[in-house]
Amino acid sequence: MIRTIDTDLVIQNVKEMCIKVNHYLSSDMDEAMKAAVDTEKSELGKKILNQLQDNLKIADEEMIPICQDTGMAVFFLEVGQDVHFEGMEIEDAINEGVRQGYTEGFLRKSVVGDPLIRENTKDNTPAVIHYAIVPGDKVKITLAPKGFGSENMSRIFMLKPADGIEGVKNAILTAVKDAGPNACPPMVVGVGVGGTFEKCAILAKKALTRPVNERSDIPYVKDMENEMLDEINKLGIGPGGLGGTTTALAVNINTYPTHIAGLPVAVNICCHVNRHVVREI
Numbered sequence: 001m002i003r004t005i006d007t008d009l010v011i012q013n014v015k016e017m018c019i020k021v022n023h024y025l026s027s028d029m030d031e032a033m034k035a036a037v038d039t040e041k042s043e044l045g046k047k048i049l050n051q052l053q054d055n056l057k058i059a060d061e062e063m064i065p066i067c068q069d070t071g072m073a074v075f076f077l078e079v080g081q082d083v084h085f086e087g088m089e090i091e092d093a094i095n096e097g098v099r100q101g102y103t104e105g106f107l108r109k110s111v112v113g114d115p116l117i118r119e120n121t122k123d124n125t126p127a128v129i130h131y132a133i134v135p136g137d138k139v140k141i142t143l144a145p146k147g148f149g150s151e152n153m154s155r156i157f158m159l160k161p162a163d164g165i166e167g168v169k170n171a172i173l174t175a176v177k178d179a180g181p182n183a184c185p186p187m188v189v190g191v192g193v194g195g196t197f198e199k200c201a202i203l204a205k206k207a208l209t210r211p212v213n214e215r216s217d218i219p220y221v222k223d224m225e226n227e228m229l230d231e232i233n234k235l236g237i238g239p240g241g242l243g244g245t246t247t248a249l250a251v252n253i254n255t256y257p258t259h260i261a262g263l264p265v266a267v268n269i270c271c272h273v274n275r276h277v278v279r280e281i
Contacts, residue, residue, distance in 0.1 A: 019101050143278075191251065
């Protein structure tokens with residue numbers, strides 16, 4: 001049976017999500033950040049982590065954004081095949097929700113309408129939207145605003161199949177080393193392996209929306225996530241890039257089938273706030 005959803009409901013939810021995600025740390029990130037204070041071995045690292053906790057507390061109490069870069073709004077939209085939208089076109093509705101959320105929430109407007117002319121759109125639209133048609137009559141909206149301090153540190157590696165798993169591990173470590181302090185560590189590292197040039201990048205971006213306390217259900221990928229987290233934290237970059245044992249809070253890896261001649265790898269790094277929020281309509 002077809003279910004009709006008025007896009008006014010989409011607009012309202014997107015607006016609320018934009019405001020919430022920019023003011024409050026998600027529960028998984030909150031737990032990971034608090035745990036990092038106890039496990040960090042460097043005194044300076046502990047000091048930085050405690051300062052970050054103070055910043056998050058002030059943001060919570062005074063309704064201030066948890067980061068001055070409130071990001072470009074990135075959505076993953078899973079639309080049930082039995083859903084019919086009524087009202088605006090769905091893309092227009094999402095952008096309207098972003099416009100309202102960033103304007104009424106007094107969030108920084110960071111989007112320029114043309115990448116070279118660079119005139120600010122003044123409402124943080126348009127968003128970047130990835131669509132998937134899935135079974136059912138629900139709409140799942142995942143929002144992950146992406147600041148560009150960490151986004152600019154992202155990399156794609158078009159490896160050869162012969163590079164294998166060690167090549168993938170080397171690519172991840174190379175991206176993190178090159179990022180250094182610029183990605184505002186402690187970071188979350190999203191990795192996409194497989195697919196094509198563009199598919200692995202989307203896999204990596206979506207990996208950042210997975211709770212940091214959840215590992216892959218593919219055994220060898222889970223092992224690689226744990227190994228890479230250990231290796232990254234041995235790099236000594238540390239909180240704020242000032243040294244320590246907490247460079248990353250998690251490494252989330254997504255995989256996808258690929259061509260016999262390729263091994264694409266994307267590494268999408270996010271800063272210590274790693275904003276993400278999910279709602280189902």
